Amino acid sequence: MKYIYYPGCSLEGTALEYNVSTQAAMKALGSELMELEDWTCCGASAAQSESYLLSIVLAARNLALGERMDIEGDFLIPCSACCLNLARVGEHVKQDPELLNKINEVLSVEGLSYKGGMKVRHLLDVVANDVDPEAIEAQVKKKLSGVRVAPYYGCQALRPYGTYDDPEQPTCMEPLIKALGAEVHPWAMGAKCCGAALMSTKKPVAMEHVGELLAAAKGADCIVTVCPMCQINLEGYQAEVSKARGEALDISILYLPQLMGLALGLSEKELKLNLNLAFTDSLRAKLKT
Amino acid sequence: MSAQQLDVTSQAYGSTASEVMASIQEKIQTCMQCGTCTGSCPNAFAMDLTPRQLWRLAQLGQKDEIFKSKTFFLCSACYFCTLRCPRGLPLTETIDALKRIAAAEDIDMYKSSTRFYGSFMHTVRRYGRVKEMEFMNRYLLSMKNPLLPFSFASLGMKLMGKGKVSFEVPKFFGKGRFDAMFRKVEELEAK
Missing domain, CATH: 1.20.1050.140 (Glutathione S-transferase Yfyf (Class Pi); Chain A, domain 2)
Incomplete structure (x- = not known):
């Protein structure tokens, strides 16, 4: 296509x-x-x-x-x-x-x-609907076995105009994640707001959302995102949020095509994983095995 | 959304603030105060007026009360209220119309938000695209608050460490990439 x-x-x-x-x-x-x-x-x-x-x-x-x-x-x-x-x-x-x-x-x-x-x-619409998960599975060179992924859709990928998935409880990333050989972290936070630009204008409000999202992702190896704003809010303030909430909330935050690329056999360098602000050693170790 | 509902926002250009308010007041009349917007809003916990209360004041045309409240600048454009409103009102876009009034009238209590957006648009006008660091520096300068940069310092350092952004001093003089287009919009809006 x-x-x-x-x-x-x-x-x-x-x-x-x-x-x-x-x-x-x-x-x-x-x-x-x-x-x-x-x-x-x-x-x-x-x-x-x-x-x-x-x-x-x-x-x-x-x-x-x-x-x-x-x-x-x-x-x-x-x-x-x-x-x-x-x-x-x-x-x-x-x-x-x-x-x-x-x-x-x-x-x-x-x-x-x-x-x-x-x-x-x-x-997200294109990878979920123009590409058959079975076709992706056939192209997987390195199954992401044992990697537990929390799919995060955010707001504006689906609202108000997205008609390719349920805008309240989207699920279109799940077949894709499974096709890569990874597991889906069950959570109800996929379509919740990250705080968006409030992180710059009303920071405490956005920090509240980021804290709740990171806490709900506990047990997952990474959160995958499909939006630069969601990504930077989730990856950029983990130390601050952990301190404020008194619990360790560090977790890898990857863009969806980075996760896909890893399974399709692309290198960390080709996917620029060195630029992510949150890519933990524990996930890196899991990917190596 | 029906054409009638869209009027709330599409008429909100080329008009004075009071005309925009009158058009919002008219179109929000079908709101039945069910509170689905408030129940759906992720930021309602931080608001002085709930979204439902905001739309009640809009129905009554109480502009002064609305512009004492921080509520509409706490909207993060998640579109849950728009999605769920049983009357099908384009609430998120109506919030934008309120933000435009606040920007046009340069109301002091909203300056952290209006200057953020204003700095962003200056950068777009100058370059056609946004240079993130140039925009943030422009914003921080416009706020004239020596402590504000510290709340962004940690992230800024991380991003510079990754080579994703570089320190850029905003330019304030000279020609901009979109000067002609911005001027044309201003001209049409003044009609």
Whole structure:
């Protein structure tokens, strides 16, 4: 399968390993990712807190670039917030056709126009639905036996626009984890909020969520994520949270394509596991056996 | 979401703050105060007004009361209330409309949030993409609080240690990548 790949800003910085491992794992599965040329910021959660039209236009600019590439293929987006923002444009245009004229009036200064098309999909949707778990199992070179994985979906990969799984109690990662030879850690926290950007603006509130998530993951070897924001909140504050709650809550936090890549026989270097802030010796030892 | 419900947010541009409030008030009328939003909100425990109380004030058009509360800036955009609202109201996007009023009016008690988003957008306007460290430094400078950087120091050091971010001094003058596009949006919104 062919996809238009939109990495988004975080994947050039704090989530570089998500970018590299997504490309490596998708290549190993036989998919072709064509990076969107001259892509720019989707607006994140900031644009819609400043200007409605700007939030729509920033995302629409990338869809216009995608249309111009003229490729048979959906957008594939690993970042949940980017994915939501790009999907939101099509949803809003459907409800308010006048919006398309406004978008194009603004995009004309960039020499671009948007026709209202492009299917936008999250990486999770693609790996859970375009790839058959049995086909993945057949490609596994190194079974992740004895590794217990807590699947963490977060919020915006599924809400409000995700229709590929139950947005309250998602399960689409489970067949995938099992196909890799790993076990699923049973927990009810998969779709709970990590606190997102509150970690920067209202830190104690976000720390509460991170603490509860890490505590519920006890017994698992790692949590896998599909969002750069979830990832950094879960991996970046473990020492602080452990101290505040008076219990050891350190656990490995991996991006889903990193876990997949390990089973598909890619090296730690190819998956940039050296960039993760939480990759424990105990998991490393389990992977070596 | 139906077209009618979407109006809550899509009309929230090109309007004054009081017009935005009036449009929110009108569209939130169908809220029946069931409290599903409050029960679904992961951050309700930290709020002074529960989400249900916030929407009641919005129904009554009590703008002054709403903008004394921290509630809408404690929204982490998890979309659980939007998903579950039995009236199908786009509550998360309506929260964004409230945040836009707070930003437009530069209300002091929200500056840690409005300046965070504002700094982010300055970075986007200048480069087209976000440089995370440049954005954080811009934010910290805008807050003029010498202690604030320390709450980010530990993570910042870890990220720099991994070579994921590098120290960047924000640029405040000169041309930005998206100046023309941002100006066009401002022009349309002023109409």
